[in-house]
Amino acid sequence: MTDARIAVARPRVPKEDDGSTLSWEELLSSYRVAFIRGYFRFRNSVRNRVWPTTTNNLVVVCGLSQYLLHYQPPSLHYLTRHLNTMATALPLPASSPTWVRNAVVSCGISVGFFVVLMRVRQYLLRILLAYRGWMYEKPREMSLKTRVWGVCVKLVSGYQPSLYSCQRSLPRMPVPPLHATMGCHGRVMPSLQAAQRLHFKPGRGGHERLIYALPESWAAPDAEEKYAYLMNRTPLAINSNYYCLDHYSWAPTTKQVSRAANVIYSLCVMRRLIDREQLQPLCLRGTIPICMAQYERLFSTVRCVMAQYERLFSTVRCVMTQYERLFSSVRCVMAQYERLFSTVSSQASVTDNSAVLAGQVLEHREVTNEDLLLRQRLVQRLPLQELCYRLVAGSVSDSERSVPALTGLPRTQWATLMEQHFAKGINRDNLDIIHRAAFMVVLLDAPPKDIHDKGKTLLHADGRTLWFDKSLNVCFFPDGQCGFNAEHSMADAPALGHVWEYAMTNEVLEKRYLDNGEVMPPPREFRQGPHSPPRRIIWDMTDALAHSITQAAHANLQQADDLDLFIEHHSAFGKGVLKKALISPDAFVQIALQLAYFRDSGGRFVQTYEASATRLYQHGRTETVRSCTRESSAFVRAMSEDTVSRTQKLALLREAGERHQSLYKAAMNGEGIDRHLFALYVVSRGLGYDCELLENVIKRPWTLSTSQQPQQQVTNSNLPDINFEPFRKMAPQFTLKPLVGIVAPDVEKCTSCAEALVFCTAYQAACIYLHAVLVLG
The missing domain is CATH 3.30.559.70 (Choline/Carnitine o-acyltransferase, domain 2)
Incomplete structure (x- = not known):
């Protein structure tokens, strides 16, 4: 039956393989369109490379130089004297007209000024964007330093950037110090012994060999994309x-x-x-x-x-x-x-x-x-x-x-x-x-x-x-x-x-x-x-x-x-109430999940994953925030004890929220630990260097995996506010997947607006510690 359908189907033979030749009209049309395509690709590439400068800077400087050389204004005699000296020094025939010399000088000066201005603005903008003090200040309570920095960024940045114009100006994620990474790992993983946390086997260069093997672009997504995704053999x-x-x-x-x-x-x-x-x-x-x-x-x-x-x-x-x-x-x-x-x-x-x-x-x-x-x-x-x-x-x-x-x-x-x-x-x-x-x-x-x-x-x-x-x-x-x-x-x-x-x-x-x-x-x-x-x-x-x-x-x-999935729309309150209570909505949800899992699993704390974006850096993707901290564990235990007063519980909640928020900001600033440890693990395997610590960190399962999705990324002045009653039901809801398979049977996703929270819980039915109703309750 299939062979019969294939026999009567029209064969898909490309034009260049069917034995015919293109006519002159078709050939010219193809060349014309290929030229147009190449031109616009080249134009956009040039625009992205020279941003934040534009060709307007080139034209203005060229026109100004030509004006000074032609009219010789007395008030700008100092500039015109140097321009005339440059025009005289040009290796042109003595019979060359004056306007030719002036044009060559103007073009040379404008191009040189344009290149210098472009490099200076790009490097200056990259240095300015490396500043992260604004992240630790409230938008309405910014310091004078941050305000001045914001004005400088506005002045140095160009106008009307295209989609990829800012890429070359974004800073690269720095390589964090190893002692800082291991110290943070020890704080978020208190169950590990100190010797296990900090010990790298000597010999063959030890940890210094791993550090120097890390390239400058260690945080580029190539390694994570290849080893974490493309080499994974589990079903998609x-x-x-x-x-x-x-x-x-x-x-x-x-x-x-x-x-x-x-x-x-x-x-x-x-x-x-x-x-x-x-x-x-x-x-x-x-x-x-x-x-x-x-x-x-x-x-x-x-x-x-x-x-x-x-x-x-x-x-x-x-x-x-x-x-x-x-x-x-x-x-x-x-x-x-x-x-x-x-x-x-x-x-x-x-x-x-x-x-x-x-x-x-x-x-x-x-x-x-x-x-x-x-x-x-x-x-x-x-x-x-x-x-x-x-x-x-x-x-x-x-x-x-x-x-x-x-x-x-x-x-x-x-x-x-x-x-x-x-x-x-x-x-x-x-x-x-x-x-x-x-x-x-x-x-x-x-x-x-x-x-x-x-x-x-x-x-x-x-x-x-x-x-x-x-x-x-x-x-x-x-x-x-x-x-x-x-x-x-x-x-x-x-x-x-x-x-x-x-x-x-x-x-x-x-x-x-x-x-x-x-x-x-x-x-x-x-x-x-x-x-x-x-x-x-x-x-x-x-x-x-x-x-x-x-x-x-x-x-x-x-x-x-084998998958159980549950979506709940929590409308009793949203992030608006949480912000009035002076606690981060994300931190509140993460701590609530820790409390729910602790009660449902019989008093267990597990390694918890939360994704944080690192797109403030060039080619940044995500970093891990470990939501199960000492502060959150202390609050969860306090909630299970009747002897702790409400005031003490609230103080512990605020402390846990501040700790989580600081970890999230650190991850956004490139100060996370998991991507650094993963890069060290990849390098160690490539060098044939076995490290028990890295093996333990990378292969430790994420029992709880959580994330959240930003709302209203579309920039439109006519965009309706989803917090208004007529538009609440129209808000698109984003939900994520379990990040790994059998070893991580649960994932929790939360989307929030001012008046509601939307939870999605997905887990494997064989998991005896999880139930969607209990997690959400």
Whole structure:
């Protein structure tokens, strides 16, 4: 049956391989578009390299020099004398006109001044951004030193930075002193003996050898990405990937395809902003920029499985200007009722290296001169809705619709199957389509029973629907609700949370749906360019591959059944009340979790993980905050004793909160311990140096894993405040995954606003110490 379908299917042969030659018109068009693409990529690269200076500085200095040399103003005789001396000293023919000498001098002075100014501003800005005193002061109670520093940062910084303009000015994370790391480790891990905490075996250079082996860029994400993620052999489903909900209890429409069309369109617009670097970089307090490097791999990225370790494949970015009529193609792969289709979610060009020519991008549609002359725009919401409707009808075999189940297997097993069944032929071509797609779209066939079932479905679905290797899987339920599942190694949750918040916010700010729930049609004068209909992805399904898919789906379902997930909306109070009580909301939640686990587990304290962002530094990602401290343990024990007064308990709570807050700020400032110890561990293994301490630290399980997600990253003056009653139900909720597998059976996620707290608890059903109701109670 499969062979018959493949025989009658249109062969996917690239243009350059079908024996034909390009016409002169097509050849010239391809060269023209390649030149335009290269020009804008080069222009954006130059802008990022010279920021915070601009070409305006170059033009002004050149014009001023030319004016002084031409008019010779008497009031500036000192400057004009030196300029004339330089013009006379030029090795030009004696017959050269004066204006030529003046032009050469002006250009040379302007270029030299521009380069010096650029270097000085970049290094000065990097030095200024290394200051962290502002973090330990309240925004309304800043010292004079911090105020002066803020003014200096504003003066040195350029205006209208692009997405990656601030990257070169961000400081690098310094290598912390080893004694400081070990001292902090001893304070947060009091159960270890002093000799075990501080002892490095001598011989072969001892710990000095490890320290000097650490490169200057030790905190770059390469080592963490490779050794913590890409070399991990556990399944991605549940263990690594994370998920995100849409609005908590509100949906703008109850129609699945209409919601899908609008969200796909918003994501494509966001991807275009990222590709063109038109998205404004995020700045803390409107002054301090953070690292935006993770945004480069949010779309068109896949985790390519291999036998030993894996790599991330990301389609080459195509940077286009807003005035360019040929947009880069953005393709998404849709799976409706577990049927895989390939469709086009933006109009096209021959400019996207993800598929070289439009003959490949648009499912081998030939490019005509009329296509190039049309004003090509992103496919609008109404055509996208029609494309989604086409995916509803049809049938396919269970094996073909369950191919994504293979991505949920252990990585070594999936790599073996990849080599056996997907290394060549039509299956290889299908994988290329999926790998080069911007993201996956999944139209589910069953609505969630409740919010808990919704979160669990987005985390693992039915074990055969989500392509876990893909950077982004956007899922849509039949009742109009949606969410996504994301791969973790390419970026952390706040980056994708920013993209998702943009898509969800636009549904509130703009009227995108008719009263009947259908997509709002575009204006009559709008002219939509041509687009291709969706086409089935047909797999070469052998008996061995079908058997492997069935086993994978069964294994994924067993793993999903072992997971318990609970989401609770706590509306009695939010972070507004906690701030009035002069305690950090994050610290309050972390201490509450310690108390809940202590009571539920029979008086046990366990190693607790909390993620803290280090994006104040270049290529920073996360650092670990160890929430279980001596101060929090003292408060938890005091809560279990009736002899301790309420005043003493409150004092212990404040002390524990201040301790947690200081640890969190230290982690943000690069003073954490876990990433440093991990880097030392990687270096020690590379040098063949065995260290018992590092082995103990790295392999110690994280029994509790917690995190929180920032809200309102979108900078928009018209953005509604989620703390207002009409918008509380519209707030998008972000939830994370268990960071590791069997050894860490629980993860707690909290999202907070001024009036409410949202908890997500996920743990393995076999864990006897945890129960979602008790954790939240």
